Amino acid sequence: MALPDSFIQELLSKNDIESVASSYVAFKRRGRNLVGLCPFHGEKTASFNLYPETNSFYCFGCGAGGDVITFIKRIENLDYIDAVKFLADRSGVKMPEQTHENDQISRLRLRILEANREAARIFHAALYRPEGKVALDYYHSRGYTDATIKHFGLGFAPAEWDYLLKALRQKGFKDDELIAAFLAARGRNGGTYDVFRNRVMIPIIDIRGNVVGFGGRVLDDSKPKYINTESTLAFSKSRNLFALNFAKNAGRELNLCEGYMDVIAMHQAGFTNTVAALGTSFPEEQMQLIARYADRINLIFDADGAGQKATRRAIDNLRKTGLDVRVVTIPNGKDPDEFIKNNGAAAFKLLLDRAANAVEHRLLELGKNHNLQTSEGKLAYYHEAAKLLAVLDSPVERDLYAGRLSEILSVSKEAILQEIDSVRQKKQRQEIKQQLPNLIRQEKREMQSVNPDAVKFERAAAAEESLLGTLILHPDYIRQVRATLPAEQMMTEFNRGLYQRLLDRDRQGLLVELAFLAADYDEAGMAYIARMVRDVGDRIVNPEEVARCAAVIREEYALRHMNDPSSASDEDIQAMMEALRKRKQ
Numbered sequence: 001m002a003l004p005d006s007f008i009q010e011l012l013s014k015n016d017i018e019s020v021a022s023s024y025v026a027f028k029r030r031g032r033n034l035v036g037l038c039p040f041h042g043e044k045t046a047s048f049n050l051y052p053e054t055n056s057f058y059c060f061g062c063g064a065g066g067d068v069i070t071f072i073k074r075i076e077n078l079d080y081i082d083a084v085k086f087l088a089d090r091s092g093v094k095m096p097e098q099t100h101e102n103d104q105i106s107r108l109r110l111r112i113l114e115a116n117r118e119a120a121r122i123f124h125a126a127l128y129r130p131e132g133k134v135a136l137d138y139y140h141s142r143g144y145t146d147a148t149i150k151h152f153g154l155g156f157a158p159a160e161w162d163y164l165l166k167a168l169r170q171k172g173f174k175d176d177e178l179i180a181a182f183l184a185a186r187g188r189n190g191g192t193y194d195v196f197r198n199r200v201m202i203p204i205i206d207i208r209g210n211v212v213g214f215g216g217r218v219l220d221d222s223k224p225k226y227i228n229t230e231s232t233l234a235f236s237k238s239r240n241l242f243a244l245n246f247a248k249n250a251g252r253e254l255n256l257c258e259g260y261m262d263v264i265a266m267h268q269a270g271f272t273n274t275v276a277a278l279g280t281s282f283p284e285e286q287m288q289l290i291a292r293y294a295d296r297i298n299l300i301f302d303a304d305g306a307g308q309k310a311t312r313r314a315i316d317n318l319r320k321t322g323l324d325v326r327v328v329t330i331p332n333g334k335d336p337d338e339f340i341k342n343n344g345a346a347a348f349k350l351l352l353d354r355a356a357n358a359v360e361h362r363l364l365e366l367g368k369n370h371n372l373q374t375s376e377g378k379l380a381y382y383h384e385a386a387k388l389l390a391v392l393d394s395p396v397e398r399d400l401y402a403g404r405l406s407e408i409l410s411v412s413k414e415a416i417l418q419e420i421d422s423v424r425q426k427k428q429r430q431e432i433k434q435q436l437p438n439l440i441r442q443e444k445r446e447m448q449s450v451n452p453d454a455v456k457f458e459r460a461a462a463a464e465e466s467l468l469g470t471l472i473l474h475p476d477y478i479r480q481v482r483a484t485l486p487a488e489q490m491m492t493e494f495n496r497g498l499y500q501r502l503l504d505r506d507r508q509g510l511l512v513e514l515a516f517l518a519a520d521y522d523e524a525g526m527a528y529i530a531r532m533v534r535d536v537g538d539r540i541v542n543p544e545e546v547a548r549c550a551a552v553i554r555e556e557y558a559l560r561h562m563n564d565p566s567s568a569s570d571e572d573i574q575a576m577m578e579a580l581r582k583r584k585q
């Protein structure tokens, strides 16, 4: 990466990890470190650790870790260079002129965004040409006003194989760029054609105002009903929400609908705090995104089977983020668009205000499955409801719903609370039992993908990582180690590369610190390195300990590379014997 060290140094001095991360995570001080709820995975107990002294973070729950640039990369969904720009903007540090044209990916990403912006203009303009009348009529038939069409930049992709292609080629875009943007595709015969044909086009705009993708809907009942931009360099479905660019400024309450069309209708009716998930799977990243912009979320899903399933899945994921989750049930199974059309915005507002919170909703749903006139039905409901309420972490909430349940079942509230308590205790014991091996397995899996050699050379890898963590924390030891441990003696490839980098930086008189590595490693790599640093942590480091690690590495190396003992030197043989002896212990 071409950014000069002096610039990165200034950037780091003005963006200490504590002040940067504190605008995303509420921390509590624990000794010299800070802990909070991890912004990268849903959790209720804090396992996200911030180490101001080493300017690094590490999450014991999901294994995320790294320096301040990696933190911004992940939380703002940016690539390395944009994360650096973000921090520079934030702290008023001037970006250096980009001298190297090395960043091809960054450039392609920019071209994709430009192509998308042009495409959105072309699709929108097509609406007002003869070939687009059919689409304009479609929008009008849905009740969209011209102001709404303009506000959302809605458009039309005519029924031709190269309508967009021709227009964008003329503007200087290459076919490869358009394919990378998911605007065009390559046919079997090698030709290129438009992905979106004969569809009304809805641009997806991110919170920074970039057109990152499109949803394209058919005008009739043909299939597939929607074609959506798939993952590109500029777009990830799970890290975006439709209309969040408008909704993010509308307060700390969001409405979540199923589709683009519902969202547009809702905005037109004045509910500008409405967004849609892009897809029905509700990945955790999307929930985190919602939690960043809202304290309360109203789920507005169709009453059909798929909608109900989606609601339940969303509730489960959203609850984990600590949001106040409400469920809006629209009478007679209508979607919000229809309901507003028939009953007006004021009536819909009433629905929103009355929205049952998620627990109530589930309690009522559960009640429908049982015949509460019979004692068997009541008992089954009692047990299931207790299980449901046991999930609540707030004692106030448990008390509240135990009260409701006691009214429904005419059982004393105390008895219900006791039942809930015993379910909770049982569950907690199970969870601890289940989670531990999972977490360990997960960490192992992730580590293996970064440094697969570590499994093969366990003893060497442990010594290497202990040594590397030490060198990053205490670079003054690099000189001592350099003299006795050449890089090629590190057994595992990842560690060897890292060690070489540290040696190089030190030789060039450059600073050694975690953040300077962010340009060279991806998120998984940075997490791996952050873990080494964390493991060294507060351990007292002395020259003997450093020498011991280096000795272990040398021994292991000798052991693997001495095929022919007759040609080995006395020292080599001694190291080999030593290694063998220690392994047996």
Ligand SMILES: [Zn+2]
Pocket (backbone or CB within 6 Å): 038, 039, 040, 041, 048, 059, 060, 061, 062, 063, 064
């Ligand atoms: Zn985490």
